[in-house]
Amino acid sequence: MIWFSLLVLIPLVAVLISAADLGAGGFWEVVSGPQTSAALRLTVLVSLGVTAVNVVMGTALAWVLVRDRFWGKRLLDIVIDVPFALPTIVAGLVLLSLYGPKSPLGVNAANTRVAVFLALAFVTLPFVVRTVQPVLETIDRDVEEAAASLGANRLTTFRRVILPSLVPAITAGAALSFARGISEYGSLVLLSGNLPGRTEVASVRVLTYIENGNRSAASAVAAILLLVALAVIVALDLIQRRLARRGQ
Amino acid sequence: MSITISGVNKKFGDFVALDNVSVDLPTGQLTALLGPSGGGKSTLLRIIAGLEDADSGTVTIEGNEATHLPPQKRNVGFVFQHYAAFKHMSVAKNVAFGLEIRKRSKAETEKRVAELLELVHLSQFAHRLPAQLSGGQRQRMALARALAVEPTVLLLDEPFGALDAKVRKELREWLRRLHDEVQVTTVFVTHDQEEALEVADEIVVINDGRVEQVGTPDQLYDAPESEFVMSFLGPVTKLSGRLVRPHDIEVYTAPEDPRGKPGRITRLLRVGFEVRLIVELDEPEHPDVEVTVTRATQRHLHLEDGLRVWVAPTSGVRAISPVRVASG
Numbered sequence: 001m002i003w004f005s006l007l008v009l010i011p012l013v014a015v016l017i018s019a020a021d022l023g024a025g026g027f028w029e030v031v032s033g034p035q036t037s038a039a040l041r042l043t044v045l046v047s048l049g050v051t052a053v054n055v056v057m058g059t060a061l062a063w064v065l066v067r068d069r070f071w072g073k074r075l076l077d078i079v080i081d082v083p084f085a086l087p088t089i090v091a092g093l094v095l096l097s098l099y100g101p102k103s104p105l106g107v108n109a110a111n112t113r114v115a116v117f118l119a120l121a122f123v124t125l126p127f128v129v130r131t132v133q134p135v136l137e138t139i140d141r142d143v144e145e146a147a148a149s150l151g152a153n154r155l156t157t158f159r160r161v162i163l164p165s166l167v168p169a170i171t172a173g174a175a176l177s178f179a180r181g182i183s184e185y186g187s188l189v190l191l192s193g194n195l196p197g198r199t200e201v202a203s204v205r206v207l208t209y210i211e212n213g214n215r216s217a218a219s220a221v222a223a224i225l226l227l228v229a230l231a232v233i234v235a236l237d238l239i240q241r242r243l244a245r246r247g248q
Numbered sequence: 249m250s251i252t253i254s255g256v257n258k259k260f261g262d263f264v265a266l267d268n269v270s271v272d273l274p275t276g277q278l279t280a281l282l283g284p285s286g287g288g289k290s291t292l293l294r295i296i297a298g299l300e301d302a303d304s305g306t307v308t309i310e311g312n313e314a315t316h317l318p319p320q321k322r323n324v325g326f327v328f329q330h331y332a333a334f335k336h337m338s339v340a341k342n343v344a345f346g347l348e349i350r351k352r353s354k355a356e357t358e359k360r361v362a363e364l365l366e367l368v369h370l371s372q373f374a375h376r377l378p379a380q381l382s383g384g385q386r387q388r389m390a391l392a393r394a395l396a397v398e399p400t401v402l403l404l405d406e407p408f409g410a411l412d413a414k415v416r417k418e419l420r421e422w423l424r425r426l427h428d429e430v431q432v433t434t435v436f437v438t439h440d441q442e443e444a445l446e447v448a449d450e451i452v453v454i455n456d457g458r459v460e461q462v463g464t465p466d467q468l469y470d471a472p473e474s475e476f477v478m479s480f481l482g483p484v485t486k487l488s489g490r491l492v493r494p495h496d497i498e499v500y501t502a503p504e505d506p507r508g509k510p511g512r513i514t515r516l517l518r519v520g521f522e523v524r525l526i527v528e529l530d531e532p533e534h535p536d537v538e539v540t541v542t543r544a545t546q547r548h549l550h551l552e553d554g555l556r557v558w559v560a561p562t563s564g565v566r567a568i569s570p571v572r573v574a575s576g
Binding site for chain 2: 140142143145146147149150152153156160161164165
């Protein structure tokens with residue numbers, strides 16, 4: 001508990017205290033400023049979007065990794081972790097060279113909001129896959145066979161039998177993915193161009209404030225991110241409980 | 249005939265699971281598929297259910313050609329060794345699953361679920377999750393779930409295999425009573441000959457992907473057609489080159505029976521109410537004979553290690569006819 005306090009609780013409180021220096025009026029002024037509010041909005045919306053994509057694609061990828069047999073499966077299983085393992089700035093470089101102005105694919109996403117989305121999708125990809133995969137591995141085939149012999153087609157079996165067992169894992173993966181999304185910095189700064197009001201994200205805002213010596217304003221933005229993260233995690237937990245109850 | 253299987257073959261890679269199997273399973277009866285592990289009996293059951301496809305051959309269920317029907321369309325109830333419970337659903341929801349898939353009305357579903365839970369004695373557990381039930385209760389739930397859709401045939405794959413000995417015994421007696429009550433054609437797979445002998449109307453012995461013998465428990469026990477069937481259904485020993493059950497051998501302490509062969513007790517082992525003896529005969533061929541006697545007999549005759557005895561097959565005994573010795 002002391003360890004947890006030192007590591008997590010005290011710094012969190014410190015951020016809130018630092019933000020409180022501004023007073024309510026100052027706080028509001030900072031976060032409602034056009035540049036900051038745009039950055040916050042972009043961060044939250046893109047993170048939500050990316051999380052939604054991850055929930056679907058991550059579950060599908062986990063399914064393929066657990067259930068299908070194909071050449072190169074082991075390799076794919078390892079490669080999935082690469083976005084997570086790469087130093088984020090390296091990820092940023094990779095993305096810049098792939099989707100930047102000199103893209104070999106002919107896709108130039110530099111300095112657009114798509115760039116933010118791509119960067120977040122890239123680094124958060126492993127979360128849902130890695131939380132769902134082990135749970136999927138523990139689901140016995142006979143449960144599906146039982147559903148089949150009771151007359152359920154594959155879709156119904158997935159929706160009513162498999163998916164409910166995966167919900168806690170998907171939720172956990174979504175929470176991780178979202179948290180990573182709103183905090184991401186390194187991978188997107190290169191490709192997004194950090195255009196104020198267009199592609200600038202909240203973490204870049206925080207850094208700018210600090211570079212300008214305005215630590216309280218940085219803390220105010222940080223506090224908002226903290227609240228959003230908390231709200232989303234609580235919301236996901238509620239969804240999970242609700243879904244769990246529906247089955248009974 | 250409720251289920252007719254003809255000429256079914258199934259291979260897994262190089263392994264031959266079923267080798268040209270043909271068998272008829274009668275309507276309304278409780279049939280056991282009995283055999284050692286890996287003998288193909290579960291594969292046969294899964295082919296009947298449509299969970300596995302036969303490489304060749306046909307399956308007919310109640311006169312309907314079912315060989316290429318998916319499991320959803322066969323209307324069979326299947327019970328798995330490890331329950332296959334829907335873990336996130338309550339017991340009642342598990343049982344209701346098949347009815348909900350069939351879009352029965354809510355009132356009808358509730359009524360049927362209540363009846364079935366009554367039948368399997370789980371009414372008071374309707375709102376529990378499977379994880380909160382014991383193994384035996386979970387298997388009864390699985391049975392109710394399979395029966396809910398009023399299947400043409402009920403298939404059980406080693407249904408009591410994961411349970412401990414006492415619950416297993418209770419549950420198989422209960423299954424027998426349930427079958428008499430519900431009267432649905434039932435096929436269950438087991439490797440436990442006692443279970444098959446006790447519960448089944450008819451037994452199909454399967455070994456090495458082939459049907460060894462089909463018959464009632466009495467027919468199989470009394471007139472086994474092969475050495476395999478005889479030795480699989482109960483203990484056997486060799487006396488004068490013939491297979492005999494150890495409890496079908498009489499022990500004398502004097503040469504009273506003219507057929508009696510002299511020997512000496514070399515080992516005596518008491519297991520519960522019975523006593524197992526190893527008698528070493530004087531004749532050099534097949535010297536060791538295993539004999540099972542009751543504790544009362546042992547005490548009456550003062551049988552002990554090293555004692556000189558004469559052994560002979562019990563007169564008028566079943567199953568001492570010379571058996572066709574399986575090749576190899």
